[in-house]
Amino acid sequence: MRERVRVLVISNRKGGAGKTTVSVNLASEFAATGQRVLLIDLDSQGHCAVGLGVKVNVGELTVHDMFTESNWSILDCVRQTSVENVSLLPANTTFQHDRCGHDQQLLLRALSQDAVSEKFDLVIVDTPPSLDNLLLNALCAGTWVLVPYVPHPLSFEGVRQLVRVLFKIISEQNPTLKILGFLPMMVAGNVRQHRDINSQMTRQFGTLRVLGGIRSDIKLAEAFGSAKPVRDYAPKSRGAEDFETLANLLITLMEK
Numbered sequence: 728m729r730e731r732v733r734v735l736v737i738s739n740r741k742g743g744a745g746k747t748t749v750s751v752n753l754a755s756e757f758a759a760t761g762q763r764v765l766l767i768d769l770d771s772q773g774h775c776a777v778g779l780g781v782k783v784n785v786g787e788l789t790v791h792d793m794f795t796e797s798n799w800s801i802l803d804c805v806r807q808t809s810v811e812n813v814s815l816l817p818a819n820t821t822f823q824h825d826r827c828g829h830d831q832q833l834l835l836r837a838l839s840q841d842a843v844s845e846k847f848d849l850v851i852v853d854t855p856p857s858l859d860n861l862l863l864n865a866l867c868a869g870t871w872v873l874v875p876y877v878p879h880p881l882s883f884e885g886v887r888q889l890v891r892v893l894f895k896i897i898s899e900q901n902p903t904l905k906i907l908g909f910l911p912m913m914v915a916g917n918v919r920q921h922r923d924i925n926s927q928m929t930r931q932f933g934t935l936r937v938l939g940g941i942r943s944d945i946k947l948a949e950a951f952g953s954a955k956p957v958r959d960y961a962p963k964s965r966g967a968e969d970f971e972t973l974a975n976l977l978i979t980l981m982e983k
């Protein structure tokens with residue numbers, strides 16, 4: 728049997744923390760190094776498809792059908808994106824979260840197939856802000872979890888709550904899940920509050936776990952609007968530079 732495909736889960740229970748921005752742009756950065764990346768959009772807002780220019784028509788298969796269709800198969804709903812080496816398992820934008828059932832291992836089982844590890848080198852999972860079976864499926868399937876956060880006072884408490892959930896999952900369901908790091912998003916070095924929250928995060932979680940952040944850059948929002956990753960939309964921008972640096976760092980951390 729082949730080794731199971733490696734899975735990077737992007738999670739924070741706050742909306743607007745940068746999860747989708749990180750998911751789409753990291754997928755593109757890893758793909759540019761030659762890795763075949765599958766991006767899974769578990770958030771029914773469906774923003775990954777928007778960011779990668781994929782149109783999902785009514786009735787087309789989505790990752791959310793996993794929770795409701797007994798004959799759902801992962802490779803049936805994989806879509807090619809405009810970015811080389813990035814495939815997408817799109818979201819169902821009309822999915823109701825009360826239909827996600829109680830089986831927390833559905834995604835893990837789907838990703839454990841040899842056919843998936845033959846086709847992909849890395850899976851990235853973008854998650855919804857809710858703490859429900861969608862998020863639990865992602866965390867049960869994960870090899871690593873990366874937590875983007877915007878450095879303001881409410882985020883710190885939110886991240887602490889998430890970490891409690893992560894430790895519970897690690898001790899009860901997925902002992903091999905590792906916290907890869909905490910990633911400050913929309914960082915403005917000259918804002919005192921950002922500096923204060925980041926040093927609070929470092930004291931709580933350790934310097935090594937709090938990663939160099941992604942600076943605030945309107946190009947990241949514009950890239951999304953133009954359905955491209957920032958490395959294609961504005962290759963010389965701060966956003967593109969920061970994502971390339973982050974991807975290189977993560978590649979090293981993921982090898983450890």
Ligand SMILES: Nc1ncnc2c1ncn2[C@@H]1O[C@H](COP(=O)(O)OP(=O)(O)O)[C@@H](O)[C@H]1O
Pocket residue numbers: 741742743744745746747748749774912913914941942943944945947948949951
């Ligand atoms: N570093 C950044 N600089 C500027 N805007 C950003 C940055 N990161 C994210 N954004 C914007 O912030 C908003 C929320 O980000 P998003 O990735 O959608 O968060 P989430 O998926 O956690 O809800 C989006 O409009 C996105 O374009």
Ligand SMILES: [Mg+2]
Pocket residue numbers: 746747748770772774
């Ligand atoms: Mg999102």
